[in-house]
Amino acid sequence: xxxxxxxxxxxxxxxxxxxxxxxxxxxxxxxxxxxxxxxxxxxxxxxxxxxxxxxxxxxxxxxxxxxxxxxxxxxxxxxxxxxxxxxxxxxxxxxxxxxxxxxxxxxxxxxxxxxxxxxxxxxxxxxxxxxxxxxxxxxxxxxxxxxxxxxxxxxxxxxxxxxxxxxxxxxxxxxxxxxxxxxxxxxxxxxxxxxxxxxxxxxxxxxxxxxxxxxxxxxxxxxxxxxxxxxxxxxxxxxxxxxxxxxxxxxxxxxxxxxxxxxxxxxxxxxxxxxxxxxxxxxxxxxxxxxxxxxxxxxxxxxxxxxxxxxxxxxxxxxxxxxxxxxxxxxxxxxxxxxxxxxxxxxxxxxxxxxxxxxxxxxxxxxxxxxxxxxxxxxxxxxxxxxxxxxxxxxxxxxxxxxxxxxxxxxxxxxxxxxxxxxxxxxxxxxxxxxxxxxxxxxxxxxxxxxxxxxxxxxxxxxxxxxxxxxxxxxx
Amino acid sequence: xxxxxxxxxxxxxxxxxxxxxxxxxxxxxxxxxxxxxxxxxxxxxxxxxxxxxxxxxxxxxxxxxxxxxxxxxxxxxxxxxxxxxxxxxxxxxxxxxxxxxxxxxxxxxxxxxxxxxxxxxxxxxxxxxxxxxxxxxxxxxxxxxxxxxxxxxxxxxxxxxxxxxxxxxxxxxxxxxxxxxxxxxxxxxxxxxxxxxxxxxxxxxxxxxxxxxxxxxxxxxxxxxxxxxxxxxxxxxxxxxxxxxxxxxxxxxxxxxxxxxxxxxxxxxxxxxxxxxxxxxxxxxxxxxxxxxxxxxxxxxxxxxxxxxxxxxxxxxxxxxxxxxxxxxxxxxxxxxxxxxxxxxxxxxxxxxxxxxxxxxxxxxxxxxxxxxxxxxxxxxxxxxxxxxxxxxxxxxxxxxxxxxxxxxxxxxxxxx
Numbered sequence: 060x061x062x063x064x065x066x067x068x069x070x071x072x073x074x075x076x077x078x079x080x081x082x083x084x085x086x087x088x089x090x091x092x093x094x095x096x097x098x099x100x101x102x103x104x105x106x107x108x109x110x111x112x113x114x115x116x117x118x119x120x121x122x123x124x125x126x127x128x129x130x131x132x133x134x135x136x137x138x139x140x141x142x143x144x145x146x147x148x149x150x151x152x153x154x155x156x157x158x159x160x161x162x163x164x165x166x167x168x169x170x171x172x173x174x175x176x177x178x179x180x181x182x183x184x185x186x187x188x189x190x191x192x193x194x195x196x197x198x199x200x201x202x203x204x205x206x207x208x209x210x211x212x213x214x215x216x217x218x219x220x221x222x223x224x225x226x227x228x229x230x231x232x233x234x235x236x237x238x239x240x241x242x243x244x245x246x247x248x249x250x251x252x253x254x255x256x257x258x259x260x261x262x263x264x265x266x267x268x269x270x271x272x273x274x275x276x277x278x279x280x281x282x283x284x285x286x287x288x289x290x291x292x293x294x295x296x297x298x299x300x301x302x303x304x305x306x307x308x309x310x311x312x313x314x315x316x317x318x319x320x321x322x323x324x325x326x327x328x329x330x331x332x333x334x335x336x337x338x339x340x341x342x343x344x345x346x347x348x349x350x351x352x353x354x355x356x357x358x359x360x361x362x363x364x365x366x367x368x369x370x371x372x373x374x375x376x377x378x379x380x381x382x383x384x385x386x387x388x389x390x391x392x393x394x395x396x397x398x399x400x401x402x403x404x405x406x407x408x409x410x411x412x413x414x415x416x417x418x419x420x421x422x423x424x425x426x427x428x429x430x431x432x433x434x435x436x437x438x439x440x441x442x443x444x445x446x447x448x449x450x451x452x453x454x455x456x457x458x459x460x461x462x463x464x465x466x467x468x469x470x471x472x473x474x475x476x477x478x479x480x481x482x483x484x485x486x487x488x489x490x491x492x493x494x495x496x497x498x499x500x501x502x503x504x505x506x507x508x509x510x511x512x513x514x515x516x517x518x519x520x521x522x523x524x525x526x527x528x529x530x531x532x533x534x535x
Numbered sequence: 536x537x538x539x540x541x542x543x544x545x546x547x548x549x550x551x552x553x554x555x556x557x558x559x560x561x562x563x564x565x566x567x568x569x570x571x572x573x574x575x576x577x578x579x580x581x582x583x584x585x586x587x588x589x590x591x592x593x594x595x596x597x598x599x600x601x602x603x604x605x606x607x608x609x610x611x612x613x614x615x616x617x618x619x620x621x622x623x624x625x626x627x628x629x630x631x632x633x634x635x636x637x638x639x640x641x642x643x644x645x646x647x648x649x650x651x652x653x654x655x656x657x658x659x660x661x662x663x664x665x666x667x668x669x670x671x672x673x674x675x676x677x678x679x680x681x682x683x684x685x686x687x688x689x690x691x692x693x694x695x696x697x698x699x700x701x702x703x704x705x706x707x708x709x710x711x712x713x714x715x716x717x718x719x720x721x722x723x724x725x726x727x728x729x730x731x732x733x734x735x736x737x738x739x740x741x742x743x744x745x746x747x748x749x750x751x752x753x754x755x756x757x758x759x760x761x762x763x764x765x766x767x768x769x770x771x772x773x774x775x776x777x778x779x780x781x782x783x784x785x786x787x788x789x790x791x792x793x794x795x796x797x798x799x800x801x802x803x804x805x806x807x808x809x810x811x812x813x814x815x816x817x818x819x820x821x822x823x824x825x826x827x828x829x830x831x832x833x834x835x836x837x838x839x840x841x842x843x844x845x846x847x848x849x850x851x852x853x854x855x856x857x858x859x860x861x862x863x864x865x866x867x868x869x870x871x872x873x874x875x876x877x878x879x880x881x882x883x884x885x886x887x888x889x890x891x892x893x894x895x896x897x898x899x900x901x902x903x904x905x906x907x908x909x910x911x912x913x914x915x916x917x918x919x920x921x922x923x924x925x926x927x928x929x930x931x932x933x934x935x936x937x938x939x940x941x942x943x944x945x946x947x948x949x950x951x952x
Contacts, residue, residue, distance in 0.1 A: 470742065470743075470746050471746065473743060473746045473747060474746075474747065477724055477728075477729070477732065477747075478723075478724055481722075481723070481724045481728065485700070485702065485722060486702060487702070488702075489702040489703075489704070489705070490702075492655075493655065506739050508735055508738045508739050509735060509739065512731055512732075512734070512735045515731075516654065516731070517580060517581035517582065517654050517727070517810065517811070517812065517813030518580040518581060518654060518655075518658070518808075518810050519655060519658075520810070521727075521728055521731070521810070522655070524724075524728055524732075525728075525731065525732065525735065528732055529735070530735075530736070530739050530740040530743060533743070534740075
């Protein structure tokens with residue numbers, strides 16, 4: 060096969076996480092083949108999770124941590140109230156130690172990071188190490204896509220990172236029905252979309268506690284996760300599905316130190332009886348009642364169209380070619396929702412390669428591509444901080460719909476990207492060769508104007524800033 | 536070419552309170568003397584227009600060359616006279632005050648041995664101290680320190696090399712361990728970077744160009760691009776450098792360096808870089824971008840003076856750039872990459888109040904390649920003189936290790952009190 064560096068560069072920017080040194084050349088003989096090979100790796104989609112807690116364990120550890128901290132604070136308050144003078148003296152010493160006119164201290168003992176933050180950072184580090192270190196990054200992009208599709212929010216739960224590893228990654232090249240089941244039944248999702256508190260009004264718990272339904276999860280499953288908004292379901296379907304999902308909840312941590320925070324089906328809270336969802340009656344068989352609905356939803360043609368439209372929009376174009384969506388949706392239905400086959404079909408589709416490079420890399424893609432370009436793994440605190448500034452805070456989407464995939468949504472952040480590129484470049488550019496780096500990163504795609512702008516920069520940091528901000532690097 | 540000058544540094548990263556440090560110690564010079572010298576190198580990246588900083592107002596060809604862009608004694612912003620031939624840009628009253636007090640010195644028509652016009656290579660030659668680019672990963676200032684280690688007494692008081700900023704400038708990298716400090720804020724996005732990017736977008740990506748224009752506001756564009764426009768309403772969405780931020784950054788970075796160097800137990804030698812001197816468009820030497828930047832630099836010099844405190848009489852600050860700019864103004868009211876320029880020195884240890892120059896003249900035939908100020912002094916000669924007389928670097932090591940292959944550039948003596 061002829062060498063095609065332009066297609067290779069497109070493959071890495073559009074479907075992967077950006078070129079690393081020599082990678083464009085390395086895959087130029089068969090760019091599509093390189094993407095397929097990424098799907099075929101034995102442990103594709105998984106992260107090296109050594110030392111990371113599973114969701115339940117993280118939940119329990121934080122529960123204990125918070126309890127201990129509360130106790131410690133209470134003890135300290137008691138002590139202060141008993142001996143107020145000692146506390147005052149301690150405060151004075153602190154003031155005397157600080158001398159505002161001297162340069163900052165060379166090093167200080169930093170506060171220990173609170174456990175919830177530590178868990179978040181460890182998960183974030185594992186995610187970005189995987190992304191920056193990935194050979195191609197196509198599968199990681201799929202993980203990010205599906206994680207955003209089934210998003211949860213780290214403000215609602217300490218389990219956001221564990222959720223991605225447990226409910227998304229194992230299924231990203233498997234069947235959609237399995238991922239759907241894993242995501243909707245995961246404690247992080249049940250907490251985020253309030254199903255953990257949803258109680259059947261006619262269940263034992265509902266009658267005793269005068270509590271009732273919460274439709275949030277049922278609605279978002281139909282509207283966002285499967286069929287798509289304004290498709291084939293009605294409000295009655297939402298309510299009935301919510302009833303079916305009652306009892307899908309989480310074990311209490313205080314009373315269950317071994318399994319607190321894990322999924323449990325609580326029959327006591329489950330609305331009894333058969334219910335109809337989009338034309339099907341589902342008999343009350345406990346937890347299997349909800350599973351049966353999810354399975355049917357996973358195979359619905361509306362779901363196939365909804366998902367593949369999103370997939371094409373994410374990877375290819377804000378307005379994906381209808382022929383491409385048709386191709387992907389057919390493949391989805393033909394293969395019983397085999398996501399690996401759908402990913403293959405995406406790579407094989409000619410429309411996926413002929414669309415203009417108008418999409419803007421999402422902030423996490425852009426940051427990852429920048430780190431891959433210069434061959435560094437990056438400091439996780441800085442990465443997380445940059446994502447916050449760029450409007451894509453990790454695992455903190457603005458709504459259950461996830462972060463937008465419209466390029467227009469990310470245009471406004473251009474100035475912030477410049478500020479971050481400028482800072483980043485000052486930190487790292489000194490040891491780089493701007494022209495060689497340009498070849499590594501955007502070589503076959505680079506316009507004469509971009510090359511000239513980089514070459515004429517007054518300093519290496521300015522040159523790297525121009526490269527990171529070049530349309531060829533920002534767009535894919 | 537020297538054998539190998541590169542050596543691994545013991546850079547250990549300790550994170551805390553925003554500081555990025557690596558420690559190391561250098562024995563002080565063996566010779567017992569009352570002076571305890573401080574040396575701070577400030578690299579001005581981008582190519583400083585030496586003629587716009589120290590103008591040869593006494594040269595009859597000066598006005599012919601620059602026309603209404605020539606700084607003059609009777610101009611709208613009158614220059615600050617240095618002697619009967621040279622005058623200082625009016626944006627630099629601090630430096631002028633020091634000059635008159637004998638604590639500042641200018642070397643004019645000076646250049647490194649580099650004769651091409653690439654910033655990256657020019658900076659490499661400036662900082663590495665070698666005749667050509669890409670020859671080593673170490674800088675002359677660090678190697679100068681390493682010679683002191685070798686020659687010093689082990690029991691002597693310790694010293695450290697010091698660098699300000701997220702990355703240690705090449706001039707300060709090398710075998711002698713370096714301590715570095717990260718300012719709490721980094722240099723802001725400069726107007727220059729903004730304008731370059733906007734220019735790129737205008738040619739390649741109109742959507743991005745529109746967003747950037749809207750974001751930075753008309754005021755910034757007008758300031759940097761010389762357009763006649765009114766300030767935009769409201770606060771711009773994008774915080775560009777703006778001269779206020781640049782001023783703050785310059786003063787903070789340089790002032791902090793001086794505070795470290797000024798401490799009795801602090802490092803003795805430091806380096807940092809202040810960027811933004813590549814003035815291709817609307818240079819604005821009297822009023823505009825370059826004047827603003829020079830004002831910020833003047834503020835940084837003031838911050839060094841006060842930061843050094845009692846150590847100022849033992850201080851030399853060297854402000855150097857990779858090359859100068861074209862003698863003539865280009866078609867965009869700016870200047871392009873040139874050759875010779877001015878190097879500025881400040882500090883109480885200097886025998887100042889002088890412009891050291893073997894003036895080449897400004898007639899067509901006098902110019903290098905008929906376009907640039909011709910270099911008549913090798914910057915290495917100045918640096919060799921300073922390192923020898925101020926830091927007491929051994930003469931043979933100066934030639935062999937610090938500035939190899941520079942025999943022709945004899946050290947200039949008598950620069951210090």
